[in-house]
Amino acid sequence: MLGKHRNIDSSGDGTINNTGDGAKFEINNYAGQKKVLNRTYLFDFCLKFSVIEDVPESYNGEFTSDYEGKMEYNEIEVYKDIFFECDHYLDDVETILEGIPKRQRILSNINNKYKKIKRFGQWGNKDELCEGVYDYLIDVIQNDNNFKDIYVEDAELAIHALMYYAFTKCKLLDPIPISTTG
Numbered sequence: 001m002l003g004k005h006r007n008i009d010s011s012g013d014g015t016i017n018n019t020g021d022g023a024k025f026e027i028n029n030y031a032g033q034k035k036v037l038n039r040t041y042l043f044d045f046c047l048k049f050s051v052i053e054d055v056p057e058s059y060n061g062e063f064t065s066d067y068e069g070k071m072e073y074n075e076i077e078v079y080k081d082i083f084f085e086c087d088h089y090l091d092d093v094e095t096i097l098e099g100i101p102k103r104q105r106i107l108s109n110i111n112n113k114y115k116k117i118k119r120f121g122q123w124g125n126k127d128e129l130c131e132g133v134y135d136y137l138i139d140v141i142q143n144d145n146n147f148k149d150i151y152v153e154d155a156e157l158a159i160h161a162l163m164y165y166a167f168t169k170c171k172l173l174d175p176i177p178i179s180t181t182g
Helices: 039-049 067-074 078-098 102-119 126-142 152-168
Strands: none
Touching: 039 067, 039 078, 039 102, 039 126, 039 152, 067 078, 067 152, 078 126, 078 152, 102 126, 102 152
């Protein structure tokens, strides 16, 4: 139950779990293993995020070039580590988004949520702004019965990979200002 923060790490590797509403038995083979992006969840999440708001904005396929510079400019620490852990999933996210109708809505929604939190929310640093966007996206998933049986770790990784993708497309966090002097 994602809504109740079902956690696959809490029971140890190789243990048998008999928890939840359905009380079914399952063997926990996740503890101690490297996280792997569940592409099916990412695809399903992207489909969900592409229909939550209709925000007209053109889809920009260009990546920003200086990720580390943008991270330093925005002074993120926590999300810098999170994003670097997701770096090798950029091609997966791009491939999945190619199959999503109206995929521009996904990045537009992330960008608009970021702007709203930045403008109207209480925050002390850009990590908190990123966390606000994450909370918004995870809430969308938690409130959808189609995703009630997924593990928190799978949802987190898929959403963080999508957020990092949005970051590389300049839809999350502020871009480095272009110097007009030169």
